[in-house]
Amino acid sequence: MTRRSPAELTADARSIRRAFLKMHYEAKAGHLGTGLSDIDLLTYVYGAWLRPQDVFILSKGHGASSLYATLHHYGRLTDEQFATYYKDGTLLPAHPAARALDAIPAATGSLGHGFPIASGLAYAHKHVHGSHARVACLVSDGECDEGSVWEAALFCAHHRLDNLTVLVDANGLQGFGRTEEVMKLEPLPLKWEAFGFRTSEIDGHDISKIAAAMERPADGRPHCIVARTTKGKGVRYMEDRLEWHYLPMSEAQYREAVDGLVDPRGDDKTGGGR
């Protein structure tokens, strides 16, 4: 793939959101808010960052549908595969399946698993294979409640895994409430820094900011990017609303959602920060 400009990637993210809404509407599937929260990050990962030797692990497995939509947009899932989402017999269930698709190396869905797996990949590539492969993984902020996340954080810093980038989709909402009300995580960047990570804090919907953070040169430490995001981003009535972790859309809601996805170059509804 030729290198895509921030403007092209922003347009990609809008197309991916459109496909994402369609697949969820047709499947009558929930988990809308979480996917809309991370699509800009996934767009950058697959549209610009990932080289053939690199690995991406979606540790927040409930974002699978946004991953499928992104993979499909960039030609890593066929139309036929993509059309099976949520249907009986599919290889695209609501959380990524094991050994199902070449593009998805690890099954996730129970939180706190993908990051340790990514850590093992990064250790093997850096210290055993001596390769220049890079590893990225995406965790949710609620996922940071899991002890295994911090076990892995200790491990990565100790082994100086500067080939690893952890993206935290920090939308401030988790299963049953606001993250700060359920289990305080802030100051989240400082926690990662205290664990030995180089830390960036960015607007997780701004492609240029995502690019700047992900392309920062390695300095011997693993990198954590705390991406400040909005759950339900791009669909006005879903934004920052807990219920859209669970609900499917009605037909009227679907129409409204699609109509609201205006050109990001002319409007900040899908491109701006919070």
Added chain:
Amino acid sequence: MRVPFVGAVSEVLARDPKGMFITGDLGYGALEGLSSALGKRFLNAGVAEQNMIGVAAGAALAGLRPWVYSIAPFATYRCVEQIRNDVCLHHLPVRVVGNGGGYTYGIMGSTHHALEDLAVLKSLPNMQLFFPCTNDHVAAAVTKMAALDGPSYLRLAISAYETPRPALDEHPETLTRHYFARMARQAPGVTIVGAGHGVQLALHALAHLGLDRANVDVFGVARFPLDLAKDAALAASVEETRSVVFVEEHYRAGGIGESFAVAIPPVASYEILSASYDVDQRYGSARFHMQQCRLTPEALVALVREVAPATYAS
């Protein structure tokens, strides 16, 4: 069994450049040689078993073939979801090694005993279990595990009734050992089957309690899933005696004894001698714990006499 394990796995890792050894901060006085020989392929993951299994899975996804070592309860229960999701669902060549199966850790207390490890792991998809009977059985298990392209678990243990006895036969695939053969084919007899080091109760009873005068077959099984189609001598014994006493240093529920019962045709008598937990239990050596729950060579002999009184010559 730790010494023969380290010897066997060192040979495997010396031959396999994709091999890797990960310890959960254990192995003082045992793993130093491996550590210096393997360089970056040796990893101390610290006291963090969930991450340790995830790291092993990630390393396996990157083409490595890790052995992951800890005390049996820590290597299994703490991280069972990681073993299930990250290793078994992905069918990765991660070999989990638990030291101290059963009551091996004795006075260390119940947190250190592993009496459900096989039950927990045997239900996981793609998982193969190895539980050697004796020290000289460990290398064969390690060799088998090294050749697998999927997950496996090795249960290392020391029997409180350790009794050296050469096996009459060992199956090259199942690793099942035949330790003692019935004299009289036509007379009533009993097939005694031990799971791993549990068989040493029978070996002790043969050597010290006169069980050798009884018309019994003694087998040790060491691998799960069971494969009675391959274990022809064991299957034939069960068919002829139609009386089985199974012994295991493991709780009965979910143990290998229950699986063996459904792997064989219906028999006239099937008894399981196993470990148990009482909320009022006291603590002590492995032998103390076994006596407390009546998992002893004496109890085994009594059970054999009970199910087949005529089986004793005397």
